[in-house]
Amino acid sequence: MPETVPPAFVLIRPQMGENIGAAARAMWNFGLARMRLVDPRDGWPNPAAAAMASGAGRLLDAAGLYATTPEAVADATRVYATTARPRGLTKPVLTPEEAMREAAGIVAEGGRVAVLFGPERTGMENDDIALANAIVSVPVNPEFPSLNLAQCVLLMAYEWRRAAEAAEARRDEMAGATWATAGDVESLARTYEARLEETGFFFPADKAPGMKMTLRNLWSRMPLTRPDVQILHGILRHLARRGGGAG
């Protein structure tokens, strides 16, 4: 298992110290501690940031300070830009959930993730967006798309924690269990269809195609484990044996 490093949240040219402090609180609410600052308007350290951060002050003490965005993301293997869908730049656009789920996978494999947040009011510049591998767009009300910096940080940190916990739960829950492969499921579907076909289940003839389609859809939509597939094979064998006279 490689050593894992949680995402860094990078505030680009933040203006108000209060917002930096509120962003630190929002990060720490969800257990994220790695903050980076690119050229904060009022210099650094900033007493207004410290006053607002209260319980999360140590994030500010440990924050990395950079002159430019490229320096702040130099070590990252995956960079996300939280911004409105940009015009004229072709990038994948993800929801916060999609992005942080992907990030959890990257971090688990030893990658380094950076999440960019633009300055208040003016938003992120295209030169900074160009550094990102993907855009993250929060699905806000189009009539009132006015998330502030700390709110945006809060939602991303929340989604990070959800994704990281879900990844851990999946590891725990499925420890020992095994998902069926597509091949297992395909073989199950074929076996059922063949056995039902030869015993005259698909009747009357004009309804047979619809019944087969329902059955095929059913298997392919189901999140089946290997034990599930085994017991479903077992049921068919058991019932068919009692019938067809093969037993």
Add this chain to the structure above:
Amino acid sequence: MPETVPPAFVLIRPQMGENIGAAARAMWNFGLARMRLVDPRDGWPNPAAAAMASGAGRLLDAAGLYATTPEAVADATRVYATTARPRGLTKPVLTPEEAMREAAGIVAEGGRVAVLFGPERTGMENDDIALANAIVSVPVNPEFPSLNLAQCVLLMAYEWRRAAEAAEARRDEMAGATWATAGDVESLARTYEARLEETGFFFPADKAPGMKMTLRNLWSRMPLTRPDVQILHGILRHLARRGGGAG
């Protein structure tokens, strides 16, 4: 299709007008407009709330004012309380995502949902929590679980919008299909188990409990439609009839 009414967010005895205004903004960021206030400390209307709400001021103008929490939730068919896991009260505890996903289903069927938020600092009283059908607990950092009122409202409104959009996408995708009810699935599970039991499928005896558990887990984890359930009943009847001699 019944007329649908989005959830009401109920602020119980909120203290600072600024927080009421920030909560209104957070709701409207995600398209929610139905705010209710229970006995706000500084009276109502509140100029500080209006100043903070800016673009979301009309939520305040339309907010319902109530003397007590029971009056504020009298029309709700499902009530959620956002609070830390309570001691001594036995209630289901949901994540924001689980709660709002359930709420989207209830609203789509014409139900009325209310989400309760306690006062700043002191938190929700047990009498108010007792009104709720379920607790909603945000998965915060246990070292720093200090979400403020507007942040909590923001996360719930965000999850509401995600759930409502996902429900709409599923409706589009499954237009024409009907999901099986929990009752349908339960009846399917019972029928299979009974028929397999009487035909000696659960054998040898020491493996029977494990086989039954696998089978029960299987049905309950599957996203079954009503046609799925019908065809699965049909398969069992068909195969059993060829066997047991009942046909």
